[in-house]
Structure formats: C-alpha cells, structure tokens
Amino acid sequence: MLLLYCMLTKSKLPTKEKHLMIKAVNGVSHRGKVLTLDSMNPNVKRVEYAVRGPIVQRAVQIEKELKEGVKKPFTEVIKANIGDAHAMGQKPITFLRQVLALCSYPELLEDNMFPEDAKKRARRILESCGGHSIGAYSASQGIECIRQDVARYIERRDGGIPSSPDNIYLSTGASDAIVTMLKLLVCGEGRSRTGVMISIPQYPLYSAALADLGAVQISYYLDEDKCWSLDVAELRRALNAARQHCNPRVLCIINPGNPTGQVQSRQCIEDVIRFAKEEHLFLMADEVYQDNVYAEGCKFHSFKKVLFEMGPEYSSTVEMASFHSTSKCYMGECGFRGGYMEVINMDPEVKAQLTKLVSVRLCPPVPGQALLDLVVNPPQPDEPSYTTFMKERTAVLAALAEKARLTEETFNTVPGITCNPVQGAMYTFPRITLPQKAIDKAKEEGQVPDMYYCMRLLEEEGICLVPGSGFGQREGTFHFRMTILPPTEKLKVVLQKIREFHLRFTQEFS
Amino acid sequence: MLLLYCMLTKSKLPTKEKHLMIKAVNGVSHRGKVLTLDSMNPNVKRVEYAVRGPIVQRAVQIEKELKEGVKKPFTEVIKANIGDAHAMGQKPITFLRQVLALCSYPELLEDNMFPEDAKKRARRILESCGGHSIGAYSASQGIECIRQDVARYIERRDGGIPSSPDNIYLSTGASDAIVTMLKLLVCGEGRSRTGVMISIPQYPLYSAALADLGAVQISYYLDEDKCWSLDVAELRRALNAARQHCNPRVLCIINPGNPTGQVQSRQCIEDVIRFAKEEHLFLMADEVYQDNVYAEGCKFHSFKKVLFEMGPEYSSTVEMASFHSTSKCYMGECGFRGGYMEVINMDPEVKAQLTKLVSVRLCPPVPGQALLDLVVNPPQPDEPSYTTFMKERTAVLAALAEKARLTEETFNTVPGITCNPVQGAMYTFPRITLPQKAIDKAKEEGQVPDMYYCMRLLEEEGICLVPGSGFGQREGTFHFRMTILPPTEKLKVVLQKIREFHLRFTQEFS
Structure with missing residues (x-):
C-alpha cells in the first residue's frame, strides 16, 4: 500500500486525478476489517477442539431441522460426543442441589422442607462468604474453609498423607486449572521452547491449550494392544526425539484415561514418577475421573499417594x-x-x-465452589441425608459400570470393531476397520476417514460421536469416542444402530 | 552447566575422580526445581493486579491477627478496595435468588412459597438446559434463549437498534470476555506487535491481560482537571507516539469509568468512534457500569447506540x-x-x-448464565414480583447516588485531597497531595509513595484502599481508589477516618 502511495505521489498524473486516485486507495485500505483471519492471533487459529467441533455443529443443525419438520431416518439426535451426564438424563444428586438452593436463597433455611445436614452445610458455606452471600467475590484461590475441606478429602483418599489448604487452588472446572498451570510452565523460544508431553490419544483441551500458548506438543502413544496402557520406553522415545527441537519440561497424564478409559496400575504410576524425576519433568496428573473405576481388579491410585509412598527422595522433590x-x-x-x-x-x-x-480473574464461580465443598464433604453415616445420598451415588456408579461392560461386549461382536474394556472414566474409544474404498471416498470428499464415517453415522442414524482423529491416533488406524452415559435402554439402541451402520457402511465400500 | 561438563570431560583428572565429579554436577543440576522464578513464563511475571495485590494480602493478614486477639487501633478491617457489593452488606435482590433456588432444586417448583413469575422464569431456563438441569454443559456461546433475551434487552436499551443473538457471547464475568477478545486481536512480533490503547488511570485487568499476552500497552491519559474526561487529541498523541514501535489496532474504553467514575458525554463517544474509524482501530467498550449513573445531567450512552446513530458509514464498518x-x-x-x-x-x-x-473451555457457568437472564429480563409491571423488585433495585441505586455525593463532598473538605464528582460506576479516585518528606520516606522504605500512604492507613485505621499507582496516574501525582459501597453510616466513618489520617500523615511529614 505504501509503495502504491509513493508511486502515485511521484507520478506525472494531473494533480486532480492524482488526488482522486489517492482517495480511492485510501478507500480500499480502509475498507478492510481491522480483525480478519489474516490479522488475528495465529496461535488461536491453530487451536482445535473436536469434542465441540464441526460434527457437533452439524448435530445442532439437524436438531433444528427435525424441529422444523424436516424428514430424517430418525426422530432425535443422540449426542454421545461429550461427557455431559445430566444432558443424558442423569438426575442431580438431591443433597447437592438442596444445599445449593439454600445457599442461593437463604430464606429457605427457615423452612422445614430441608434436612438438617443440608442446612448445616449451607450455613457453613454462607458464613465463609463475604456478607454471607454467594454473590460476593471469594478469595482468588477459593474460599478458605472449602480449601480446608478439599485438603481433608485428599488426606482421607490418600490414607493420611498430609495435604495443605495452601496448596489447593479452586478453579472454574478442571480445564481452567490445567490451562493456568500450562501457562505458568511455558517459556523460551525456538529450540528452548517448552515442550509438553501428552498422550495420544489425548483429551483435546491439552493440544488446544498448547497451540494457544505456542508450546511444543510432544506426543507419546498409549498401547492399544495392551488396554491403552502407558509404557515408559515409549515416554523415553518421545522425550529423546523431542530434545532435538525443544525443551521438554512437562509430562501430562490422564488417569483414568480420556478418551481411552484405561485405569493405570500402581506399578505404572511408580514408573512414570521415576521417569519424571530422572528426566526433570513437571508432572500434571489429570484425575477428574477418580471415582469412575468399573473393571474388576482395577483401582484408582492417586499420583500423590504413590509419590509419597515412594519415599522422601521422590515426595520431597518431584513437582506435581x-x-x-x-x-x-x-x-x-x-x-x-x-x-x-x-x-x-x-x-x-x-x-x-x-x-x-x-x-486477575478475581475468583472461580462461587456456586461451583460450594458444590465442590459438598463433593469433598458429603453426608456422613450419622446424618439424615446419608441413606438417600449413598443410594443415588451408588445407583449412578453401578449403572455406569454396567454400561461400560455392555458397550465393550456389544462392540466386540461387530466384525470390524474392536474395543478395549472401559476400565474407568466414561468413554469408549473403539478401533474401526475402514475399507480402502471408504478411505478413498473420504479423501475425495476432503475429509479424514473417521470424520467421514462419523458424519455418515450422524446423517443416517442421528448419533453424534467424535472421530478418533480429534484425539490423535496411530497413523493408519481409525477410532471414535463415544460416551457410555445414555440411559441403559437408550445405550442399547445406540449400540445396535452403530452396529447396523457399521455393517452397512463396510458392505457399501467392499 | 554444559561448559562445566566439557571442562570436566576434557580435564586431565583420573577417570574415577572425573566420574565422581560429573555425578556431583548431575546432582547439582537435578537438585533444582523444574519450575522456578527464572524458568517460568516471563509474561506471567510481568502481570500485576493491584486490586488484589500486596495491600489486600496484608489486610487479610490483619484480619487474622484481629481474630487471634492481637491489639490494633481498630476492631475490623474495612475492605474498600474492590467493587464487591454483597461483601459490603448489600442484600441480594429477592427475585434473582428465588429463580436461582428454583433452578438449583426444581422440586421447589411444586412449592407455594415462590411467586409465579419466578417459577415461570425458572421453568423457561430449565427447559433450555440439557436434561432440564443447570448441571448440564450449555452451548459454548451460552444458552440460546438467554442470548435471545440479551439481544432483546440491548434493543430496548438502545431504542430499537437491532441486536442478534448470534452476536452475543455469554461469559464468565466480563473479565473472561475481555481477555478472550484481546487474545483474538494480538499478533505480530517486534514493531508489528499489536498495540492496545488503554486509559490511564485504567482498570488493571487490561494491563494484566496485555502483559500476559505480550501485547504492547499504549497509554492515553484521562484529563483529571476536566472530570477525568477523554480527549481525542490525547488519543491521537498516544497513537502517533506508539506507531513508532508497535502496530496499534485496538482502543479500549471504560464507560462509566473505573477507577475514575466519569460518565462520557454523547459527543465524546461520537468523537471516539470517529477516531477509531479514521485510525482503523477495533473498539472495546467496557460498559459493565451501565446502570450506575448518579450525577445530574449525566446519562449512559452505549457505544453501540451512538455508533448506529452516526449512520451506515459508521454502523456498517466500525468493529466493536x-x-x-x-x-x-x-x-x-x-x-x-x-x-x-x-x-x-x-x-x-x-x-x-x-x-x-x-x-475449548466448554461453557460459562450455567448459574451465572441464568442470573444474567434475569437481569436482562426482569419482572414486568403486570407480574407479581415487580413491586418488590423495583423497590429493591431503586433502593440500591438511590443509596449509591447518595454515597457518591457524600464521598465527593467529604473528600473535598480535606486540605490536600481533591476529588472529582463520582458521576457513575462505584469508585472514587481522589488525588492526594503528599509532602516531599513523605515521598522521601516511602523511597527509603522501597515503596511507591501512594502505596506507603495506603499501607499506613491500613495499619493505623484498618481501611483497605488501592494506591493510584495500581491503576496508573500522571507522573508525580498520587491517588487512591475507594469503593463507595460501604453502607452509608459505615461510609461516613470511613471518610472521617481517612480525613483524620490524612491530616495526621501530612502533619507528620511537614
């Protein structure tokens, strides 16, 4: 543009014509937007988040079409793309919601409709809020008495290993804390840029946050043939390769696994911790599915507990x-x-x-903090809400265990689908064999093969899954992620429909 | 460290000794932490947020000391550092909290204790939630029917200028949306790095976000002598100066002003919009205090309304x-x-x-979305909650107007304090004259002078304010920010105490 100006100004055109042309140039240069795809933050452009990607946008569109009366081969869209229990019909736990209602409208404390333990919790939370209102900002790290309750919860969970409220930071969901922690850790440029090890398949929050921060993603592969287990030799391979081009400083683990549903053995966790210490890595342990363990013989071991059981050489040095x-x-x-x-x-x-x-963000949402307080400090056996609470809790977890089993079993009866056991978390990540002709067809359509597969499934059966490519997978393999959250009867229908679709799809491209 | 290795390896020491020394060096290099002040994200280190800075940490400490029985010249700490109405004793609006309680625990919909309009709102919100639960994730942009209500609210506010729900993004407080918008806008390196114009004094979320994003802060000064008004000539000066070293692309405005409490005139807003168009800047209008206007003759004009009233040349081009x-x-x-x-x-x-x-962050907190829905869709004259709602709303705003007046008047009677009218928002930002000896003393203590002043006030009177240096101010001037939120009687005490402290402090250093 500047060049054009210079050329115009120096040109031998008559003055009037020159001015008109300069004005036109001005017009052009000003017509463009300040913020365009070319002039926006390039890191944001690199961000991808498949769990709410194009397939989900299409699902929302189809729902609208159904409402408008457009004929489809199905009557509803089943969104099995995201771990959203309530959206799938799971009822909220009564005790949690009673306390939240009391905190929202404390006049209800005068009412007789709520049990005493719910009122007690609500009073305690309100007393620790500014002006006794959950509408006040809390301390940025979170309400102190809730951080104390979290610390005590961790101590109980880990068999007495001490936890200090000073080390607890409440957050806006786990995503917020994960991104904050990554942000602290990222520095350097070029070959000194921070590298962060994440599993493949991974939960795409990690790759998205790394893209946003301009950090280097170091992929280590989980072993599908061994129930998606983690192998330290593979960690080492990935680390050594990455050392050529970045500065690896962080190792992220998801246990129980998302999207892969494996539960790590105690031995594996020990190995990982030893590796982190040897290689001077900061450990990030994503343990949001810690209560979601279903498979027999599997047990949740927190990284912290294992770390402390490994003795002071580890427990006083490994950062986590x-x-x-x-x-x-x-x-x-x-x-x-x-x-x-x-x-x-x-x-x-x-x-x-x-x-x-x-x-800088002031504080995490206080209703979410209050809710967390109830999760870490649930009704006790001598309290009036205990029986109902335990009944509801057990029912949810038992149903999930049953659905985990059902999902694995059903998928493994379908030729061309192989599925590891869903040991924990709330997803299955089965491998699908796609005929070469289907792969070619997808390429023709400009889609990755498993996206093509999932889009066809959505259009033909109304089932919304996320293609494996959104989580990462070994070159040449294809998967999808499906939650096991739909109610059992609906899940059976979903599994049956996927079965039929898969057979039809395979047939079509044979 | 590498150098030491090379020297050791090449040294003529006996092999065994050499190996021992290499091991020792390894030990040293591994003893250090992965994440230290030197190895963390340097942008994060540059972040400052005075509203919750060292003075607030000291205030919390003093509160603990008081609880433990430590004698002080006061019995409570009054935190006038932050705009936290409920913490200052303001009661929640009944209607809002009734609907939130109903949304939290829908069993209450069967109860007769809540008015029908509250139930109607709760039912509508729940129907638009996945599984009819506020525990489900919403669409990432926010619940659609709430975005529709927001759009209609904006249309009413702006005299019918159209607003589309597609252009509304619900957020986790305004801070979240501001940071997200800045993140989109920042790009380039060196002299091409995005520059963002912010007022001085400013709300430190802006400087903090710019530091975090590594963007260039371009400071334009508000005119204290003219009630903190904004002057386009000053915008132009700042912009031209900045063009030497960065690429200015964004202009941020806070109206009504934080921390300065001014309300911009319609003319001023027009001038700013014209400037933004001419200079090809993206406008960010922070209008979170839009209902907080107290001074006679002042009125809130939304940037959008003014933009559209300036005609299509502006309304179809200026990005905002x-x-x-x-x-x-x-x-x-x-x-x-x-x-x-x-x-x-x-x-x-x-x-x-x-x-x-x-x-990527899934969705803003749903209880906050529900609350927003009530704010943009409050009880109507024909609804049962209307009278109470209006009474409560009016009482809060009338009290704030009274306190705004009281604050200005009182401060202006104190020699050495000059205070602009608090036309809007919820803060006063008076200028304080500090004796040279006090300035010298502060330097001795390694503090900026107004921080020294505020720390002394906190220690001696138990009043927590934020020094002007936390918001930015013209070189050589000193201020503090105080909220006008304490209840009137307490505010009178606070003002009196500041008065006495200021006179004593001035005396001490004369």
Whole structure:
C-alpha cells in the first residue's frame, strides 16, 4: 500500500486525478476489517477442539431441522460426543442441589422442607462468604474453609498423607486449572521452547491449550494392544526425539484415561514418577475421573499417594499438580464449572506468581465452589441425608459400570470393531476397520476417514460421536469416542444402530 | 552447566575422580526445581493486579491477627478496595435468588412459597438446559434463549437498534470476555506487535491481560482537571507516539469509568468512534457500569447506540465489542461470574474462530448464565414480583447516588485531597497531595509513595484502599481508589477516618 502511495505521489498524473486516485486507495485500505483471519492471533487459529467441533455443529443443525419438520431416518439426535451426564438424563444428586438452593436463597433455611445436614452445610458455606452471600467475590484461590475441606478429602483418599489448604487452588472446572498451570510452565523460544508431553490419544483441551500458548506438543502413544496402557520406553522415545527441537519440561497424564478409559496400575504410576524425576519433568496428573473405576481388579491410585509412598527422595522433590472437577464421577455437575488443583513441591516464589495470576480473574464461580465443598464433604453415616445420598451415588456408579461392560461386549461382536474394556472414566474409544474404498471416498470428499464415517453415522442414524482423529491416533488406524452415559435402554439402541451402520457402511465400500 | 561438563570431560583428572565429579554436577543440576522464578513464563511475571495485590494480602493478614486477639487501633478491617457489593452488606435482590433456588432444586417448583413469575422464569431456563438441569454443559456461546433475551434487552436499551443473538457471547464475568477478545486481536512480533490503547488511570485487568499476552500497552491519559474526561487529541498523541514501535489496532474504553467514575458525554463517544474509524482501530467498550449513573445531567450512552446513530458509514464498518456483567449495577452478584459481550461488524470467519476458541473451555457457568437472564429480563409491571423488585433495585441505586455525593463532598473538605464528582460506576479516585518528606520516606522504605500512604492507613485505621499507582496516574501525582459501597453510616466513618489520617500523615511529614 505504501509503495502504491509513493508511486502515485511521484507520478506525472494531473494533480486532480492524482488526488482522486489517492482517495480511492485510501478507500480500499480502509475498507478492510481491522480483525480478519489474516490479522488475528495465529496461535488461536491453530487451536482445535473436536469434542465441540464441526460434527457437533452439524448435530445442532439437524436438531433444528427435525424441529422444523424436516424428514430424517430418525426422530432425535443422540449426542454421545461429550461427557455431559445430566444432558443424558442423569438426575442431580438431591443433597447437592438442596444445599445449593439454600445457599442461593437463604430464606429457605427457615423452612422445614430441608434436612438438617443440608442446612448445616449451607450455613457453613454462607458464613465463609463475604456478607454471607454467594454473590460476593471469594478469595482468588477459593474460599478458605472449602480449601480446608478439599485438603481433608485428599488426606482421607490418600490414607493420611498430609495435604495443605495452601496448596489447593479452586478453579472454574478442571480445564481452567490445567490451562493456568500450562501457562505458568511455558517459556523460551525456538529450540528452548517448552515442550509438553501428552498422550495420544489425548483429551483435546491439552493440544488446544498448547497451540494457544505456542508450546511444543510432544506426543507419546498409549498401547492399544495392551488396554491403552502407558509404557515408559515409549515416554523415553518421545522425550529423546523431542530434545532435538525443544525443551521438554512437562509430562501430562490422564488417569483414568480420556478418551481411552484405561485405569493405570500402581506399578505404572511408580514408573512414570521415576521417569519424571530422572528426566526433570513437571508432572500434571489429570484425575477428574477418580471415582469412575468399573473393571474388576482395577483401582484408582492417586499420583500423590504413590509419590509419597515412594519415599522422601521422590515426595520431597518431584513437582506435581493434580486436577479434579465436579463435572464427572457420580455428580456430573458440568454446568457449575467447579474444580480444584493441588500443587506439590512447587517453588514458593512460583506459587506467589500463581496466586497473583489467578487473582486477575478475581475468583472461580462461587456456586461451583460450594458444590465442590459438598463433593469433598458429603453426608456422613450419622446424618439424615446419608441413606438417600449413598443410594443415588451408588445407583449412578453401578449403572455406569454396567454400561461400560455392555458397550465393550456389544462392540466386540461387530466384525470390524474392536474395543478395549472401559476400565474407568466414561468413554469408549473403539478401533474401526475402514475399507480402502471408504478411505478413498473420504479423501475425495476432503475429509479424514473417521470424520467421514462419523458424519455418515450422524446423517443416517442421528448419533453424534467424535472421530478418533480429534484425539490423535496411530497413523493408519481409525477410532471414535463415544460416551457410555445414555440411559441403559437408550445405550442399547445406540449400540445396535452403530452396529447396523457399521455393517452397512463396510458392505457399501467392499 | 554444559561448559562445566566439557571442562570436566576434557580435564586431565583420573577417570574415577572425573566420574565422581560429573555425578556431583548431575546432582547439582537435578537438585533444582523444574519450575522456578527464572524458568517460568516471563509474561506471567510481568502481570500485576493491584486490586488484589500486596495491600489486600496484608489486610487479610490483619484480619487474622484481629481474630487471634492481637491489639490494633481498630476492631475490623474495612475492605474498600474492590467493587464487591454483597461483601459490603448489600442484600441480594429477592427475585434473582428465588429463580436461582428454583433452578438449583426444581422440586421447589411444586412449592407455594415462590411467586409465579419466578417459577415461570425458572421453568423457561430449565427447559433450555440439557436434561432440564443447570448441571448440564450449555452451548459454548451460552444458552440460546438467554442470548435471545440479551439481544432483546440491548434493543430496548438502545431504542430499537437491532441486536442478534448470534452476536452475543455469554461469559464468565466480563473479565473472561475481555481477555478472550484481546487474545483474538494480538499478533505480530517486534514493531508489528499489536498495540492496545488503554486509559490511564485504567482498570488493571487490561494491563494484566496485555502483559500476559505480550501485547504492547499504549497509554492515553484521562484529563483529571476536566472530570477525568477523554480527549481525542490525547488519543491521537498516544497513537502517533506508539506507531513508532508497535502496530496499534485496538482502543479500549471504560464507560462509566473505573477507577475514575466519569460518565462520557454523547459527543465524546461520537468523537471516539470517529477516531477509531479514521485510525482503523477495533473498539472495546467496557460498559459493565451501565446502570450506575448518579450525577445530574449525566446519562449512559452505549457505544453501540451512538455508533448506529452516526449512520451506515459508521454502523456498517466500525468493529466493536461491548461488555456487560452481572457483578455490578444494582445486583452486585460478583460470585456468580456472569456476563456477556456483543460483537459488532466482526468478520464472520473471525467469529467462527471466536466460537471455536470459547468451546475449548466448554461453557460459562450455567448459574451465572441464568442470573444474567434475569437481569436482562426482569419482572414486568403486570407480574407479581415487580413491586418488590423495583423497590429493591431503586433502593440500591438511590443509596449509591447518595454515597457518591457524600464521598465527593467529604473528600473535598480535606486540605490536600481533591476529588472529582463520582458521576457513575462505584469508585472514587481522589488525588492526594503528599509532602516531599513523605515521598522521601516511602523511597527509603522501597515503596511507591501512594502505596506507603495506603499501607499506613491500613495499619493505623484498618481501611483497605488501592494506591493510584495500581491503576496508573500522571507522573508525580498520587491517588487512591475507594469503593463507595460501604453502607452509608459505615461510609461516613470511613471518610472521617481517612480525613483524620490524612491530616495526621501530612502533619507528620511537614
């Protein structure tokens, strides 16, 4: 543009004509927008988040079409793309919601319709709020008495290993804390840029956050043939390869696994911790599915507990953050955006920086904090809400275990689908064999093959899944992620429909 | 470290000794933490947020000391550092909390204790939630029917100028939307790096977000002598100076002003919009205090309304985002973290990127979304809750207007304090004259002078304010920010105490 100006100004055109042309140039240069695809933050462009990607947008569109009376081969869209328990019909846990209602409208404390333990919890939460209102800002790190309850919960969970409220940061769901922690850790340029190890398949929050921060993603592969287990040799391979081009500093683990549903053995966790210490890596343990363990012989081991059981050589040196959330487990309260992280062995100066950083956003949503308090401090056997609470909690977890089993069994009867056991979390990530002709057809349509498969499934059966490519998978393999959350009877229908679709699809391209 | 290795390896020491020393070096290099002040994200280190800075940390400490029985010249700490209405004793608006209780625990819909209009709102919100639960994730942009209500609210506010729900993004408080918008806008390196114009004094969320994003802050000064008004000549000066070293692309405005409390005239807004168009700047209008206007002759004019009244030459070209929140105005519901932004003339491709970006965090907290819905869709004259709602709303706003007047008047009677009228928002930002000896003393203590002043006030009177240096001020001038939120009787005490302290302090250093 500048060049054009110079040329115009120096040209031998008559003055009037020159001025008119300059004005036109001005017009052109000003007609463009300030913010365009070319002039926006390039890191944001690189962000991808398949769980709410194009397939979900199409699902929403189809729902609208159905409402408008457009004929489809199905009458409803079943969104099995996201771990959203309530949306799938799971009822909220009564006790949690009673306390939240009391906190929202404390006049209800005078009413006789609520049990005493619910009132007691509500009073305690309100007393720790500014002006006794959940409408006041809390401390940026979270309400102190709730952080105390979280610390005690962790101590109970980990068989007495101490936890300090000073190391607890409440957050806006786990996602918020994970992104904050990654942000603290990323620095350097070029070959010194921070590298972050994440599993493949992964939960795409990680790749999205790394793209946004301009950090280097280091992919290590989970072993599908061994129930998606993690192997330290593979960690080492990925690390050594990455050292050529970045500065690996962080190792992220999701256990129980998302999207892969595996539950790590104690031995595996020990190996990972040893590896992190040897290789001087900061550990991030995403443990939001800690109550979602179904398979016999599997047990949730927290990274913190294993770390401390490995002795002071480890427990006093390995830096770690562990994440939890109110969105999963038996409560499934995604909409409240509650969560916490515990930091271990963090440099006190860095902790001060972390506290400063979270203060800029003022505080996590207080209703989500209140909810978290109930999750870590549920009704006790001698309290009036205990029986109902336990009944509801057990029912949810038992149904999930049953659906995990049902899903694995059904998929493994379909030729061309192989499915690892859903040991934990709330997803299955089966492998699908696609005929070469289908792969070619997808390429013709400009889609990756498993996206083509999932789009066809959506259009033909009204079932919304996320293609494996959205989570990462070994080159040449194809998968999808499906939640096991639909109610059992509906899940049976979904599994049957996928079965029929898969056979039809395979037939079509044979 | 590498150098030491090379020296050791090449040294003529006996092999065994060499190996021992290499091991020792390894030990040293591994003893350090992965994440230290030196190895953390340098942008995060540059972040500052005075509203919750060291003075507030000291205030919390003093509160603990008081609880432990430590003797002080006061019995409570009054935190006038932050616009947190409920913490200052303001009662929640009944209607809002009734609907929130109903949404939290829908069994209450069967009860007779709630008015029909509250139930109607709750039913409508629940029907638009997945599984009819506020525990389900919403669409990432926010619940559709709430975005429709927001659009209609904006249309009513702006005298019928159209607003589309597609341009509304619900957010986790306004802060979240502001940071997201800045993130989209920042790109380039060195002299091409995005520059963002912000007022001085400013709300430190802006400087913090710019530091975090590594963007260039371009400071334009508000005119204290003219009631903190904004002058386009000053905008131009700042812009031209900045063009030497960055690429200015964004102009941020806070109206009504925080921390300065001014309300911009319609003429001023027109001038700003004209300037933004001429200089090809993206406008960010922080309008979270839109209901907080007290001074006679002052009126809130939304940037959008003025933009559209300037005709299609402007309304079809100037790119803008406007922000609102549930935390301020008459409701003061900070803890719920509700808010929205409206984007205007945004490139559709960029909008798609924005939608993708917000989807990574899944959704804003649903209780905050529900609350926002009530704010934009309050009880109507023919509804049962109307009278109470209006009474409560009016009482809050009338009290604020009275306190705004009281604050200005009282401060202006104190020699050495000069205070502009608090036309709007909820803060006063008076200028304080500090004796040279006090300035010298502060330097001795390694503090900026107004921080020294505020720390002394906190220690001696138990009043927590934020020093002007936390917001920016003209070189050589000193201020503090105080909220006008304490209840009237307490505010009188606070003003009296500041008066006495100021006289004593001035005396001490004369």
